[in-house]
Amino acid sequence: MxxxxxxxxxxxxxxxxxxxxxxxxxxxxxxDVEQRWLSLTEHPLPDFEDLRHDTDHVRPSGDNAALLLDATLAATDIVIASPLYWYSVSASVKRYLDHWSGWLRTPGLDFKDTLAGRTLWGVTVLAATEQAYADPLVGTLSNSAAYMEMRFGGVLLGNGSKPGDVLNDTDALTRAKTFFDAGPGFRQ
Structure with a gap:
């Protein structure tokens, strides 16, 4: 593949x-590597409703959930690009990850088996200079990958606040040049 x-x-x-x-x-x-870019703001998901004890899950169709599910299943590498909001991923990313819970329980989907062995990556920019503030975000992605039996490619960290600031972070731009070559588990 x-x-x-x-x-x-x-x-x-x-x-x-x-x-x-x-x-x-x-x-x-x-x-030759395919890239697909989707904005979770442009393709919003509803709040996740946990129905695992109430009903059977059905495969989403014809909406943003279906689009995001199909795109997720088609990818060998999933890159979560989320700013650091209150020490973790943004609300839209959290909502997307919450929907994984429903997709795990959708009959015939084999969501976990399909994602197993693929790679989950993260990219984030934070306003603080202390990178440890991003540890909860890194943990969210690392633990999600581990649960899904995916490889964790690591998180590319940058610094900036107002639009364009990260382009002044020469260390982050240097790391970006080799980030996807770094291998699973690497944190930059």
């Missing part, structure tokens, strides 16, 4: 710092 990257943009701001850093890293991918 050739590599296919799904970039999920979790910012409430289009063309923000996190997206800019993710795009810099994506520029380094070989030309």
């Amino acid at each position: 050739s590599r296919s990257f799904l970039f999920l943009l979790g910012s409430s701001r289009s063309d923000g710092n996190t997206e800019a850093l993710a795009r810099r890293a994506a520029e380094q991918l070989p030309a």
Whole structure:
């Protein structure tokens, strides 16, 4: 299976710092690697409703949930590009990950088996200079990958606040050049 990257943009701001850093890293991918970019703001999911004890789950169709599910299943590499909001992923990313719970229980979908062995990556930009503030975000993605038996590619960290600031973070831009070559489990 050739590599296919799904970039999920979790910012409430289009063309923000996190997206800019993710795009810099994506520029380094070989030309034959498919890239699909989806904004969770443009394709919002409803709040997840836990029905596991009440009803059978059915496969979503014809809406944003179906679009995101199909894109997730088609990708070999899933990149969560979320700014650091209150020490973790954005609300739209959290909502997307919550929907994984329903997709895990959808008969015939084999969601976990399909994602097992694929790679989950993260890209985030934080305003603080202390990168430890991103530890909860890294933990969310790392633990999600472990539960799904996916490889965890790591998280590319950048620094910035107002739009364009991350382009002044020369260390992050340097790391972006080799981020997707770093191998699973690497944290930059």
